Amino acid sequence: MDRRVSASVDVRPAxxxxxxxxxxxxxxxxxxxxxxxxxxxxxxASPTISLLVALDGPVLIGAATLERRRNSRRARLSSIAVAPSRAGTGLGRLLLDAAEAEARRHGCETLRLEVREDNGAGIRLYERAGYARFETVPDYYEDGTTAWRYEKRLAPREAAASRG
Known part of the structure; x- marks a missing residue:
């Protein structure tokens, strides 16, 4: 069975x-x-948060949360959640791409995020997508784990559209 993200996956606002x-x-x-x-x-319901959901038919299989501040050109990806049964299928990348497009749609030029230092899959996802680590924050998570902070400069809407 092919475990890659199928064409039937739809991403939309929650x-x-x-x-x-x-x-x-x-x-x-x-x-x-x-x-x-x-x-x-x-x-x-927030006007400054985009909560995107990934659905395979009627089943919610993932989500991405993007936070923006009014009058800021920087957005923050605060979460990507993938159903454990869909791990390793490319769904995280699909959600990351959708979050980047959403940030650009709102006029943001950079996207920042934090990832647990022990989250190898997340780190690989972000680094392969062009994110650069710029800071380490000790004791960031509830359990005391360190966070690695990443940032990516987003391509303008026109450039991103012409790549597709």
């Missing part, structure tokens, strides 16, 4: 009706530092 599935995804994808139900509900 809706209020996705709340239960998003809470379940947080529980399945993360051992700690999970977003709480009320924070997810807030993100869905």
């Amino acid at each position: 809706q209020a009706s996705d709340l239960d599935a998003l809470v379940a995804l947080e529980e399945a994808a993360f051992a700690s530092d999970r977003a709480e139900r009320r924070a997810i509900r807030h993100a869905i």
Whole structure:
């Protein structure tokens, strides 16, 4: 069986009706530092947060959370969550690409993120996508794990569209 992301996967903004599935995804994808139900509900409705969901048919299989500040050209990718059954299928890259496109759509020129120093798959994903580590933050996560901070300068919308 091919475990790559299938053409049937659709990425769209989260809706209020996705709340239960998003809470379940947080529980399945993360051992700690999970977003709480009320924070997810807030993100869905926030004008400065884009919460994107990946669906395979009716099943929510991933999500990406992108935070922006008004009048800022920099966005922050605060989370990518992939259902454990879909790990290693390219879904993380699909969500990262969608988050970058969303950031550009909002006029952002750079995207920053944090990743656990022990998250090898996440580090490989970001480095292969052109992110550069610029800072290490000790004791960043709830369990005391260090975070590596990354940043990428985003190509303008026109350049990104012409590559596709």
